[in-house]
Every structure is written in structure tokens, then in C-alpha cells.
Amino acid sequence: MDTIVCVKHVPETAEAEIAVDSSGKGIKTEDLVFDINEWDDYAIEEAVLMKEKLGGSVTVITMGPEDADKTLRKCLAKGADKAIRLTDKAFERSDAYATAKILHKAIKDLPFNLILTGTQASDDGYAQVGVILAELLGIPHATMVKKIESKEEFVRVNRELEGGLEQVMEVKLPAMLAVQTGINEPRYVSIMGIRKAREKELKVLGLGDLGLKEEEVGESGSWITMEEMFIPPVEKEAEILTGGPDEIAAKIVETLKARGLV
Amino acid sequence: MTNEEFAAIKKLNFNMCMQCGECTGSCPISPKSQLNPRRHMLETAYLVSPLTMRPPLKIYERNEIWDCTTCSTCSYLCPREVKPLDIIIGLRGLLVEQGRIPSTLGDALEGVYKYGNPWGLSRSKRSDWAQDLKVKYVSEGEKADLLYFVGCAASYDSRAQEVARAIVKNFNALDIDFSILGNKETCCGNEIYSLGEKGLFEELVQKNLDLLDRYGVQKIVTTSPHCFHAFKNRYGRELPVKHYTQYFANLIDEGKLKLSGKIEKAVTYQDPCFLGKHNDIYDEPRKIIESIPSVRFVELSRSRKRSVCCEGGGGRMWHDIPGERLAEGRIREALDVGAEIIVVACPFCLLTFDDAIKTTGNEEKIQVKDIMELVAEAL
Ligand SMILES: Cc1cc2nc3c(=O)[nH]c(=O)nc-3n(C[C@H](O)[C@H](O)[C@H](O)COP(=O)(O)OP(=O)(O)OC[C@H]3O[C@@H](n4cnc5c(N)ncnc54)[C@H](O)[C@@H]3O)c2cc1C
Ligand code: SF4
Ligand code: SF4
Numbered sequence: 001m002d003t004i005v006c007v008k009h010v011p012e013t014a015e016a017e018i019a020v021d022s023s024g025k026g027i028k029t030e031d032l033v034f035d036i037n038e039w040d041d042y043a044i045e046e047a048v049l050m051k052e053k054l055g056g057s058v059t060v061i062t063m064g065p066e067d068a069d070k071t072l073r074k075c076l077a078k079g080a081d082k083a084i085r086l087t088d089k090a091f092e093r094s095d096a097y098a099t100a101k102i103l104h105k106a107i108k109d110l111p112f113n114l115i116l117t118g119t120q121a122s123d124d125g126y127a128q129v130g131v132i133l134a135e136l137l138g139i140p141h142a143t144m145v146k147k148i149e150s151k152e153e154f155v156r157v158n159r160e161l162e163g164g165l166e167q168v169m170e171v172k173l174p175a176m177l178a179v180q181t182g183i184n185e186p187r188y189v190s191i192m193g194i195r196k197a198r199e200k201e202l203k204v205l206g207l208g209d210l211g212l213k214e215e216e217v218g219e220s221g222s223w224i225t226m227e228e229m230f231i232p233p234v235e236k237e238a239e240i241l242t243g244g245p246d247e248i249a250a251k252i253v254e255t256l257k258a259r260g261l262v
Numbered sequence: 263m264t265n266e267e268f269a270a271i272k273k274l275n276f277n278m279c280m281q282c283g284e285c286t287g288s289c290p291i292s293p294k295s296q297l298n299p300r301r302h303m304l305e306t307a308y309l310v311s312p313l314t315m316r317p318p319l320k321i322y323e324r325n326e327i328w329d330c331t332t333c334s335t336c337s338y339l340c341p342r343e344v345k346p347l348d349i350i351i352g353l354r355g356l357l358v359e360q361g362r363i364p365s366t367l368g369d370a371l372e373g374v375y376k377y378g379n380p381w382g383l384s385r386s387k388r389s390d391w392a393q394d395l396k397v398k399y400v401s402e403g404e405k406a407d408l409l410y411f412v413g414c415a416a417s418y419d420s421r422a423q424e425v426a427r428a429i430v431k432n433f434n435a436l437d438i439d440f441s442i443l444g445n446k447e448t449c450c451g452n453e454i455y456s457l458g459e460k461g462l463f464e465e466l467v468q469k470n471l472d473l474l475d476r477y478g479v480q481k482i483v484t485t486s487p488h489c490f491h492a493f494k495n496r497y498g499r500e501l502p503v504k505h506y507t508q509y510f511a512n513l514i515d516e517g518k519l520k521l522s523g524k525i526e527k528a529v530t531y532q533d534p535c536f537l538g539k540h541n542d543i544y545d546e547p548r549k550i551i552e553s554i555p556s557v558r559f560v561e562l563s564r565s566r567k568r569s570v571c572c573e574g575g576g577g578r579m580w581h582d583i584p585g586e587r588l589a590e591g592r593i594r595e596a597l598d599v600g601a602e603i604i605v606v607a608c609p610f611c612l613l614t615f616d617d618a619i620k621t622t623g624n625e626e627k628i629q630v631k632d633i634m635e636l637v638a639e640a641l
Contacts, residue, residue, distance in 0.1 A: 012376070015384040031386060033376045078361070187361030188368035191375070191461025 001056040001150060003047040003114045004107055006130070007040040007075055009068035010123040018231065025093075025226045036071040039118025043179040045186040046148060047116050048079035054150060057081045059110065063091055063102050069202065076197035077189040083200070088207040090214045095222035096124070100132035102217055105210040108137060114155070115176040119144050127178075134176035141176040142169060146183050278342045279303040285336035285346045290570050294585035296326035299336045299346035306349055327353050328364055329583050332456045332576030333535040338567070354458030363457070370580040371459050374466070378448035379414040380580060389444040391416075391423040395430050399444040405478035406441040411493075411503075413486040414449050415579075415609035421616055422609040425485055428634040429506060435641050436519060440483075443473060450484075452492035452536070457577045467497050474501070483509045485634075487536035487543075487608045488575065494541065505537060507607050507633060511546035514553050523640035524556040530601035532562070532592060532615070533569035534608035547607050550633055554640045560599045562592070570595075574610030589618035597628060607633050 011032035019028045036044070047058045060075040062068045063086040072083040086102055094102065107115065115137075117130035127143075134141035146166070147158035159167040160180050171177070207214065215221060239255075241248045256262045285299035286292050292299075302324070330350050337345040357363055363371075373382030389399075389412075400406045410433065416426040433440050451466035470493075474482070482503040484490040493503040504512075513519035531551060537543040544566045552559050564570055573588040593615060596604045606612050615630040 015377075015382070015387075017384075017386070035372075035376060185365055188358065188363045188365075188371060189361060190358050190459055191465060192359060193361070193461075195461060 001050050001054045001114060002059075002112045003050060003056065003116060004059045004061060004110060004112045005040070005044045005047045005075070005080070006103055006115065006117040006133070007044060007060050007062050007071055008037040008118070008121045008123075009034050009062060009064045009071040010037045010121055013122070020229050020231065025229050027229065034067060034070070036074055037118055037121045037123075039120060039122070039179060039181055040071075041186045042181050042183050043116040043118050044075045044078055044080060045184045046179055047114075048187075049184060050114075050148070050150060051079060056113070059084065059112075061103065061106060062086065063094070063099055072202055073194050073197050074189055076200045076202070077193040078187060081200065083202040085202065085204045086206075086210065087204055088217075090207050090212075090218050093219040093222070093226070094217055095224040096126040096128035097132055097223045098217050098221040100129050100136060101221065102210065102212065103129070103133050104136040105212055106205060107133070113173045115139075115174070117176065117178050119178045119180050130176055130178040137174075137176070139174050139176055140171050141178070142171050143178040144180045145177045146180050148177065148183070277307060278344045279307065279340075279346075280342055282341060284339050284341060285344075288335045288339045290333065290335065290588055291329050291331060291573075291583075295329040295583055296324075297329040298326075299350065302327070302349060302353065303344065303346055306353065324353065324357075325364070327357065328367060328577065328581055330576050331535070331571045331573050331578050331588075333571035334539045335535075335571070338539055351456060351458050354456075355460055356458070358458045358460075364581055366580045367457060367577050370577065371454065371457065371462060374449045374451075374454055375462055379418060380449065380453060381414070381418055383418050385445055388417050388447060389442065391426055392430065392442065392444075395427060396434055397430055398439075398441045400441045400446070400473075400477040402476075405480070407480045408438065408440040409474070409477070409479045409482045410440045410442050411450070411482050411484045411489055412442060412447060413484060413489045413609065415613065416485040417447065419609065419613060422485075422612055425609060425612065425632040425634050428632065428638040429485060431638050432510070432634060432641060435638075436513065441477070443477075446473060448473075450486075450489040450492040452486075452488040452496065453575070453577050453579075455492065455496055456575065463496075471497065471499065485609060487534045487541070488610070491536040491540050505541075505543065505546075505607070507537065507547040507550060508543065510633075510637065511549045514549060519553075519637075521554045521637065521640040523554070525554055525603075525636060525640060526556045526558075527602045528558045528560055528600050529603045529605055529636075530560050530562050530596050530599055531565070531605045531607075532572065532596075532611050533566055534606065534611050535569070535571050535575055537607060538569055539567060547605075547633055550637060551605055554636060557636075560601055562595050562599060562601075564595070572606075572608075572611040572614040574608075574614045579610060579613070587614065587618055587621070589614040590622050593618045593622050593624055593628060597624065601628060603629050603631055603636075605631055605633055605636060 011029055011034050016032055021028045051058050058080040059082045060072055060080045061084040076083055086106055120127035131141055142157050142159055144160045145157045146160045149156040154170045154172045156170050161167055241251045283300045289299055291297045334347050337347040370380035373380050377385050412426050415422040448469050449466055451463045455463045483506050487505055490505040493501045571588055612632055
């Protein structure tokens with residue numbers, strides 16, 4: 001099984017204090033710690049598990065700045081064979097569509113049976129790149145994948161649906177699968193392992209190498225433009241309910257009903 | 263086994279082991295876990311032995327290796343000075359390199375790598391505990407004669423922060439000039455070493471030595487025996503470090519610290535493994551406690567070298583195992599000797615006992631306090 005995994009280098013924001021930058025269209029990232037997008041950590045793990053079981057190769061690919069090499073090296077340490085970074089000033093401010101176009105150019109001539117992406121990226125949260133990429137490549141896809149079983153010509157996958165339902169389907173290869181968290185347990189990579197992974201191939205490609213034009217990527221090549229980014233103001237309206245548990249419960253039900261929420 | 267694994271194991275001093283079993287017999291974790299230092303010694307020996315009397319050891323099936331608290335009881339009791347703890351840390355190192363580590367421990371390592379603390383909390387919040395206190399932060403061009411190294415637990419855990427605050431209060435009350443690293447402080451790496459993550463430990467050593475050099479640090483005092491141990495024994499360079507119990511006991515000797523406040527309570531003391539068993543520091547903490555007038559000091563029935571681990575070391579703060587926690591047994595022992603306060607000198611003991619007092623339902627009967635909190639009360 002030859003697998004390509006798309007990974008994104010994202011800022012960790014769960015603990016951090018977030019501030020909007022001077023452009024008003026992004027967040028200040030100087031003090032933020034960047035790491036592999038959580039979903040992608042499961043995707044690369046799945047690819048490496050498949051390689052360990054079935055043989056083949058794993059290539060990781062990212063579109064991002066030089067700092068994203070950290071994420072690529074981590075993937076190489078986990079067991080990927082090769083890494084590609086797509087970097088160009090023109091790629092900045094690409095939406096999911098433009099990003100998928102860039103990835104598509106880099107992937108279309110590579111040999112592969114399977115492409116894995118995460119279901120979504122924790123920073124922009126589009127949950128679109130994988131699906132658009134599959135469309136551009138003209139291959140079938142499945143999203144929110146929680147289990148993958150490889151057969152000769154196809155993969156059998158379990159998809160997680162709303163309300164806890166699971167759907168089992170067979171997807172003909174080559175295919176794109178967007179992986180959901182929890183599909184496996186991503187392994188720890190030691191610092192020693194990351195140091196050793198420096199010996200593996202890491203290729204950097206730009207706009208020209210991919211045969212793309214400036215207007216096809218970045219803001220001009222995107223369908224979505226960012227108007228403004230802001231931190232939602234804190235609402236002032238808060239009501240503290242008093243009374244015994246039964247009383248409070250009754251008041252909550254009343255309020256929910258009054259607002260048409262139930 | 264790869265050549266590298268083979269080389270790593272060969273460096274360990276396992277072949278002196280005579281299989282007497284003293285280590286397993288004394289290990290406080292063995293009764294409730296598959297952890298069995300004696301067996302690990304034999305299996306390790308077979309790894310590099312031409313003998314094939316047993317099926318080959320699959321280290322990755324030895325998940326119990328993570329149950330060890332690195333209390334070092336096995337190592338100091340071993341009649342052959344084999345140091346089974348070193349073997350356990352070595353085996354952990356092999357597993358870490360294979361990525362086979364319980365996920366909560368992996369998270370702790372990642373947290374240290376990314377944020378400089380095993381809880382993975384934001385670096386910018388590291389010194390929040392000191393915000394309203396009189397502290398001096400290290401600054402470029404100014405020599406930090408005395409550095410107070412706070413450590414991760416006392417920086418981030420709300421209960422342990424009270425110890426850091428007490429230490430600052432005590433320094434200030436005695437007019438002692440000291441500095442802290444603030445948000446520049448980073449994990450000492452003691453637990454990282456204990457978890458076998460050698461590469462990460464090396465990076466932390468480098469970072470910390472750079473900081474100490476940059477700010478011309480002359481003396482270091484630590485909150486935690488774990489930081490103290492790392493600086494003293496694991497940094498490969500002689501550092502002027504003292505645990506706060508040593509520092510304050512010395513102030514008593516010099517007549518600079520006189521405790522006058524009364525604490526009319528029966529007080530017992532838990533020897534932390536990294537002060538006691540690892541570093542033979544038993545008298546200094548007792549000297550401080552006993553210098554408080556009216557304190558009735560009682561020893562636990564198992565104390566000093568025989569003291570039982572609280573189960574917070576060796577990564578166990580981030581890896582729980584089933585069964586009664588050792589700290590719960592220790593609280594019962596403390597009650598048995600009539601103690602109303604169990605005094606500790608380590609943030610991990612503080613946290614594990616704090617939990618144990620609650621889980622055993624003894625909040626009314628006994629309290630846990632750090633020595634520095636007692637001193638702050640008695641000053
Ligand atoms: C790792 C190891 C493995 C071994 N395996 C085997 C084996 O498989 N088979 C085998 O046959 N042998 C084995 N032996 C050897 C065997 O244990 C010893 O031969 C035997 O224990 C010798 O007894 P001892 O008199 O030295 O007393 P010890 O066994 O050293 O002493 C045991 C106890 O005897 C009592 N005792 C001893 N001397 C006195 C005294 N003067 N007064 C009062 N009480 C006393 C004490 O209570 C003492 O604690 C092994 C030894 C070791 C170290
Ligand atoms: S105590 Fe020492 S000699 Fe005895 S079994 Fe343990 S490691 Fe071996
Ligand atoms: S260090 Fe302590 S917990 Fe670990 S094996 Fe030795 S005695 Fe047991």
C-alpha cells in the first residue's frame with residue numbers, strides 16, 4: 001500500500017491566549033506553539049500501521065512555511081519514508097479550495113493507492129481540503145473514517161455519523177479517506193527518533209515547480225475571502241437561578257421553552 | 263533486537279545480579295502490579311545471553327515497566343549494588359525509542375517538549391503564581407546570586423503553588439535576596455530522565471545550563487527534591503544546588519532563622535524518595551520541623567531509609583494503576599502514630615497525600631502541609 005498523508009502544521013490554541021493580529025484577518029502566532037494537526041496525527045499513524053502490516057511506502061506532504069518541517073520530521077520519525085513541503089509566498093491566505101489545488105498539483109503525478117487526510121484542521125476547521133482534493137484527482141472518497149480494512153482492490157471503512165451511527169462502506173482504490181480522531185493511538189516519537197529522521201528525504205517545492213500561476217492560489221485563487229476575524233464579545237445577559245434542585249430544574253425547563261430551544 | 267538495543271542493554275550493569283529477590287521483596291509497587299525488578303533483571307540478562315532457557319523477552323509486552331515510581335528502594339537494598347532502577351529506566355528508554363509508551367505519559371513528554379512542563383500548560387502562565395508577590399526576576403547583565411528554581415508542579419498546580427508562595431514569603435521575611443526565572447524557567451527533566459526519554463532530557467539539560475550561565479547563577483535552591491536530584495546528579499556538571507530543607511536548616515545552624523510561632527499539633531514527616539533514599543538527606547527536614555516550638559514530632563513507623571514512596575515519582579503523576587494507592591496507606595500510618603499534620607518536602611508527596619486524605623475520608627482528622635508552609639506559619 002503506497003499512501004500519501006496530507007498533514008498541517010497548526011498552532012495549539014487550547015491553553016493559549018488568542019489575540020487578533022494587526023491585519024484583523026488572522027491571529028498573532030509569535031507566542032503560540034505549533035505542532036501537527038491532531039487529526040493528521042491519527043492519519044499518519046494509520047498510514048504507518050498499514051505500512052507495517054502490508055508493506056509499501058508512506059509520503060507526507062504539507063503546504064506551509066519552513067517551520068512546518070518540524071511536523072514533517074515528526075512524521076518521518078513515526079515511520080514515513082519521504083516528505084514534501086509546498087512553500088511559496090503566493091500560497092498565503094489560500095482557502096480550502098486553493099489549498100486543495102496546490103496539493104493536487106503536487107500529488108497528481110505521484111504513485112499512490114491511498115490518500116489520507118484528517119477530517120479537519122484545528123485552526124481553520126474547514127473540513128473540506130480532503131474532499132476537494134479527491135474531486136480534483138477524480139478518485140472516490142470517504143470522510144470521518146474510524147476504521148480501515150484493506151482489501152486488494154478496495155478498502156472497507158467505518159464512517160462515524162451524527163448521533164453515534166456508524167456506516168460501513170467499501171471504497172474502490174485509489175481513494176481518499178479523511179480520518180477521524182480515535183481511529184488508533186498515535187505513537188510517541190522520541191527526540192532521538194526525530195534527530196535520526198533528519199537523514200530521510202524532505203523535498204521543498206514552490207509555485208513554479210508545481211506549474212501553478214499566482215492567480216490560481218492564495219487569496220485570488222480562493223472562493224472564500226476572509227473579511228474580518230474577531231473575538232466574540234462577552235454577552236452581558238446572565239441569570240443566576242436560585243432555589244432547590246427541583247425548583248432550579250423547573251426554571252431551566254421554563255426558560256428553554258420560552259426561548260423555543262426545546 | 264536491533265544492534266542499538268543490544269548495545270544499550272549491554273551498558274547496563276545487570277550481570278552482577280544473583281537473583282536473591284531482595285529488590286522485588288522490597289518494591290512497594292510489586293504487590294499490586296506485575297512490576298518485578300528481579301524478573302526484569304533475569305529477562306534482561308537473557309536478552310544478551312547466549313543461553314536460550316526462556317522464550318526471548320518481548321520488552322514491549324512489559325507494560326508494567328511504567329508502574330515503577332523510581333523510589334530507588336530496590337537499588338539501595340540490592341546486596342550486589344546492581345541498581346535495578348537503572349535497568350528499569352534503561353528498558354523504558356528502549357520502549358520510548360519504539361514509541362511504545364502509555365499515551366498519558368507520551369502527552370507529558372510532549373508537554374515538556376512544547377511548553378516546558380509535563381502538564382502541557384502555557385509557558386506564559388508559568389509565573390502567574392508570583393504575580394502579587396515580591397519577587398525579582400532574573401535579568402540580562404545582572405548576576406543572580408541566589409536562584410530559586412520553582413519547578414513545574416509548584417508553578418502550575420494550585421495546591422503546590424502555595425508552597426512556592428510560602429518559600430517566597432520566608433525568603434522575604436528573612437531579607438534574603440533571591441531571583442526566579444519566571445516564564446523562562448523550564449522543566450528540570452528529572453521525570454523525563456526517569457521515563458527514559460534521553461534525547462529530550464539532553465535538550466533540557468542544555469537549556470537549563472544555558473540559563474544558569476546566562477544569568478550568572480551562583481546558588482540554586484529548589485522546591486522539589488526531584489529538581490534537586492536532577493541538578494545534583496543527572497546534569498553531568500557540578501552545580502551549586504540545595505534543596506530548600508538544606509538551605510533553611512543551614513539558616514537555623516547559623517542562627518539566622520528562629521521560629522517562634524506555636525503550632526500545637528502532632529506532626530509527622532514523610533521522607534521523599536528523592537531527598538532520602540536517593541540523596542541521604544534525612545536530618546535537615548527534621549531539624550526545621552523540630553525547631554518549631556510546641557510541635558510534637560512523631561516518626562512514622564517506617565521512616566528515613568525505610569520510608570514508603572507516595573507513588574508520585576517516575577512519571578506516575580501521569581500514569582495511574584489500579585489498586586490502593588501507597589499514599590492512602592501512608593495516611594493510615596500517620597493516623598496510627600497520632601499525627602494531625604503529615605508534613606512533606608516534595609510537591610508530588612503534597613499532591614498525592616492531598617488526594618489520599620480525601621479518598622480515605624480523613625479530611626477532619628489529618629492535614630498535609632509542606633515544611634515551608636509550617637515555617638511561614640511559625641515565622
Ligand atoms: C541467589 C542464590 C540462589 C541459590 N539457589 C540455591 C538453590 O537453588 N539450591 C540450593 O541448594 N542452594 C541455593 N543457594 C544456596 C543456599 O541458599 C545456601 O546454601 C544456604 O542458604 C546457606 O545457608 P546459610 O547457612 O548460609 O544461611 P543463610 O541461608 O544465609 O541464612 C538463612 C537464615 O538461617 C538462620 N541462620 C543462619 N545462620 C545462623 C546462625 N549461626 N544462628 C542462628 N540462625 C542462623 C538465620 O535465620 C538466617 O536468616 C542459593 C543462594 C543464592 C544466594
Ligand atoms: S536485589 Fe540485586 S542481586 Fe538481588 S535480585 Fe535484585 S538486582 Fe539481583
Ligand atoms: S524503584 Fe521503587 S517502584 Fe521502582 S522497581 Fe525499584 S522499588 Fe519498585
